[in-house]
Amino acid sequence: MTFQQRRRRPAEEAPSQAHGPDANPMDVAREMALRILTLRDHSRQELGDKLLAKGVPEDVCGEMLDRFEDVGLLNDQNFAEQWTRSRRNSRKLSRMAVRRELQTKGVDRDVIDQTLEGIGHDDEVQLATELAQKKWRQVKSLPREVAYRRLAGALARKGYSSAVVGQVVRDVMDEGSDDSLGDEFE
Known part of the structure; x- marks a missing residue:
């Protein structure tokens, strides 16, 4: 028995294989x-696109997505808020970068605007500063103009x-540069 055979259990099979040709779509x-x-x-x-790509009929997909929204399993507002928090905390993405990502995921413009309205200029500066300080440690030994380009590019x-x-x-x-001068005189 190969590793893949051991890992794969019957419950992990694709639904179409597990239910056969007579299964309810x-x-x-x-x-x-x-x-x-x-x-x-x-x-x-995003979920609809994935289901359609897996061969789910369009009418079944739409009905199922509506049902998931009704019971609270699918909520674009919650998704947008979680996505925004995650991408800003882990990747330090700007407000505009998060907006682009949410747009590609099909989130409505009004939902995106509402989600991002609390992020101001000061928040952007703070997050960008955290990222730049981290990157500064890697480039501070380079010539000033090279370090500037690398930080600005990041x-x-x-x-x-x-x-x-x-x-x-x-x-x-x-x-x-102030910190490095202070270190030399200590």
């Missing part, structure tokens, strides 16, 4: 959706505006 779709949602929350569009890739990038990089580099 709604039951199969529900099983697939529940399995997908056990990994992480999804937006309605922040820009996370979606921060040029105004935030310029302010944060200058502040972090000025603080970092």
Whole structure:
């Protein structure tokens, strides 16, 4: 018996195989959706796209998604809030980068706006500063202009505006150069 055979249990088989050709499409779709949602929350569009890609008929998919919303298993507002918290905490993404990600996941513009309305300029500067300080430790030994480019590039890739990038990089580099001078005289 191979490793894959030992790992795979009958309950882990694809629903269409487990239920056979006479299975109720709604039951199969529900099983697939529940399995997908056990990994992480999804937006309605994201879950629908995954189910359609697995061959769930469009009418069954729509009906099942409506039912999941009715019972609270699928909620784009909750998904957007959790996604925003997660991406800002773990990846230090800017408000605009999170907005783009939520849009690609099919979250409604009004839901996105409501989710992101509490994130202000000061929050962006604070998060960008945390990221820049971490990156500064890696680049502080480089020539100043190279270090500036690397810090600015790291922040820009996370979606921060040029105004935030310029302010944060200058502040972090000025603080970092002050710290290094202080270390030499201690």
